[in-house]
Amino acid sequence: MTVIDCIRGDATAPRGEGPRIVAHVCNDAGAWGRGFVRAVSHRWPEPEAAYRRWYRDRATGDFGLGAAQFVPVEPGLWVANLVGQRGIRVGRVGPAPVRYEAIDTALGLLADKAVELGASVHMPRIGCGLAGGTWDRVEPLVRERLSARGVAVTVYDFDG
Template identity: 50%
Template sequence: MKTIQYIKGDATVPNTEGNKIIAHICNDIGGWGKGFVTAVSKRWKHPEKEYREWFRSKENFTLGEIQMVRTEEDVWVCNMIAQHKIITHSEVPPIRYMAAEECLLKLTHEALQRNASVHMPRIGCGLAGGKWEQIEPIIERTLLNKNVEVYVYDFD
């Protein structure tokens, strides 16, 4: 089984050969404007535009769903809905691990179809309030279990 390759750098600038998918977690209320999405939007306008249209359409816009947005000939952004609302006033952070796993299973299928590597920040661990020690095994059970190359970026 492959292992996660940890890289210092910017996940919106993947430096590998071949097709690449940049994966990140979105919320289920149509909000886009804080966290990793700001880096995505600085690089490409399309992923935010598509996400907002998806939200407005209400078509399959639910936890556990993904949206693939092509940004370059060999690069896609995967908007994964795995965060319930945005701010937590309880003991429960916005991350939804079951939804993250559903998203990553769907992403695995997309990556295999496109023969693509997957690039991401430490998904679910910023504004979503998740713990990497809970996210990492989900990545192992989904993407790595099917031999998809995974790169996780820690921003310098």
């Protein structure tokens, strides 16, 4: 089992060599524009465009909770849109939209892709921002799905 490296930095500027995947959690409502996705869109337009197409075509595709989409953004670099949030909430009103089971399922798909590509995975503390989750619930999922399969994971805490 590999360890999870937690560092200060920007997950949209993943460190290291070789193939890399930047992973984040998105919602199943087709909404994009707040939280970490703003930084993703600022750096690369492709993940947002791909997510919006994926959502628009959801009736005939695999879009939904637990799904994962891998978008190439540079040679050897992908962004993984992981659907792990049921809808959105405004402010702190209502239940947290995080869905740990969906994150777990999507992380399994991410692990398959990372192993296939020989890639490391880079992420903020997924599911713990606007989704309202807690890292003590998400970290074991990352360990079980990614680290246990030998995938190197770096978690970035942004200094902003």
